[in-house]
């Protein structure tokens with residue numbers, strides 16, 4: 001008798017489906033399963049975040065708009081796994097659920113996509129219309145170029161690219177990881193250096209959530225977990241949690257490992273980009289491990305929060321974070 005199927009819950013955007021398929025293929029390969037769809041069926045779900053297109057409503061909805069329905073499927077036992085872009089996962093998970101696995105991370109950097117092929121923010125024409133729904137990218141770009149005109153650009157990756165091609169905006173930023181997973185040529189445009197645009201916490205990382213008591217799911221995922229990626233993501237998410245915990249605030253963090261030495265950069269900005277607080281830490285870990293990495297992230301987040309003081313607290317409260 002074959003074991004019970006272990007369904008994979010996912011959003012239904014092209015990127016989310018591509019990521020769920022990737023997890024399905026990896027699971028089938030490591031467990032030598034011939035019929036991947038039978039063993040690990042894909043359960044596509046529409047989330048509140050996919051239904052709402054209005055920014056004000058999105059902000060009122062708060063955290064977890066893109067994850068709640070997938071988590072409900074886990075808790076109800078309809079799914080064994082929920083596949084997420086880790087940057088869309090709130091810093092704190094509901095009780096009884098955990099991220100059991102982080103796949104080896106893709107390039108976490110953003111690419112600039114612009115009419116006229118500007119490769120850097122500095123190369124954009126005066127007053128260019130910058131389309132983004134990301135308050136982080138908007139604040140970081142405005143910090144460098146206060147003359148840019150921000151325009152709300154929503155929709156999935158393909159929609160945004162066609163709006164750029166149609167001239168609705170002059171420039172936008174997208175994560176290289178998402179473009180790569182969608183097989184888009186734009187992925188190979190020059191990536192922005194972290195000094196120019198520090199990525200969102202956990203950008204480029206796929207995480208898989210399970211019920212904490214689901215031993216079969218945890219065991220199935222163990223060979224897929226990439227410890228260095230998990231440690232870097234833990235540091236970045238702890239930085240975010242120390243400051244705010246929402247994905248709609250201008251907060252960026254990027255960790256790398258050189259051997260067991262963790263280098264973490266983090267920053268917070270006001271939404272208009274007028275203020276930026278940045279800091280970094282380079283610390284040798286006793287071993288590559290998420291707990292130690294998270295402690296470094298938390299400490300750096302607290303330092304940046306202290307540096308930002310009341311100005312930063314007010315900016316976070318007003319940008320819809322909590």
Ligand SMILES: NCc1[nH]cc(CCC(=O)O)c1CC(=O)O
Nearest residue numbers: 085087174175177178203204205
């Ligand atoms: N918020 C949407 C989202 N969530 C994850 C990615 C990209 C893939 C990743 O970061 O792993 C994107 C698109 C983008 O920001 O370009």
